[in-house]
Amino acid sequence: GAGVSQTPSNKVTEKGKYVELRCDPISGHTALYWYRQSLGQGPEFLIYFQGTGAADDSGLPNDRFFAVRPEGSVSTLKIQRTERGDSAVYLCASSRGQGSYEQYFGPGTRLTVT
Amino acid sequence: QQQVKQSPQSLIVQKGGISIINCAYENTAxxxxxxxxxxxxxxxxxxxxxxxxxxxxKEGRFTISFNKSAKQFSLHIMDSQPGDSATYFCAAGRVDKFYFGSGTKLNVKP
Known part of the structure; x- marks a missing residue:
């Protein structure tokens, strides 16, 4: 079956611009996670959705970052007024929810802010 | 405070050898x-x-050893193969959030 997909695979934007990153979870997975991975580092938690609601957004670095999941499936991570420090790979993961711990990751979106 | 510490940063192992990567965590929850x-x-x-x-x-060539009192766990890769060459991350957490280690780059020499 299809895994987690993320689009675009690469995004180059200028400092100050707005970007949207999309995640399509595995079908039927109710839990969805966003992580950020900087070069040479492990993934860093950003936000967790259970269904349509953000159950934990404590990892979002500041109010320029926002994520939605309006129908409980596809999620969009939105970054306003991008800064060069936002450059990283943004990873999405999904799990079955209902207490299931196994998270399955997508290939990521590499964001470069120039 | 770093929730999960991973070592070593890099590891070189000969084909057929055992690769061992270690992690320590902070939160007993x-x-x-x-x-x-x-x-x-x-x-x-x-x-x-x-x-x-x-x-x-244990699952195939991969084994996790876990020491709850020491708050440490490790990954053992038996009979390491060149195809195992990759970066390995440990993580720890609960259903809502994982904390990842900084990664170990494994190179298995043929």
Whole structure:
């Protein structure tokens, strides 16, 4: 079956611009996670959705970052007024929810802010 | 405070040898400890995971050893192969959030 997909695979934007990153979870997975991975580092938690609601957004670095999941499936991570420090790979993961711990990751979106 | 510390940063092992990667965690409330394998340009792939009620779990050539009192766990890769060359991440957490280690780059020499 299809895994987690993320689009675009690469995004180059200028400092100050707005970007949207999309995640399509595995079908039927109710839990969805966003992580950020900087070069040479492990993934860093950003936000967790259970269904349509953000159950934990404590990892979002500041109010320029926002994520939605309006129908409980596809999620969009939105970054306003991008800064060069936002450059990283943004990873999405999904799990079955209902207490299931196994998270399955997508290939990521590499964001470069120039 | 770094929630999960991973070592070594890099590891070179001969084909057929044993690769050992170690992690330590801070929060005793964590109840799930997975290991992920990541190839360049790909997302992390779940390898094996353990819950704190057992001290060891084995799946094929991969074994997790878990020491709850020491708050440490490790990944052992038996009979290491060149195809195992990748970056490995440990993680610890609960269902809503994982904290990842900084990664170990494994190179298995033929």
């Amino acid at each position: 964590f109840d799930y400890f997975p290991w992920y394998q990541q190839f360049p340009g790909k997302g992390p792939a779940l390898l094996i995971a353990i819950r704190p009620d057992v001290s060891e779990k």
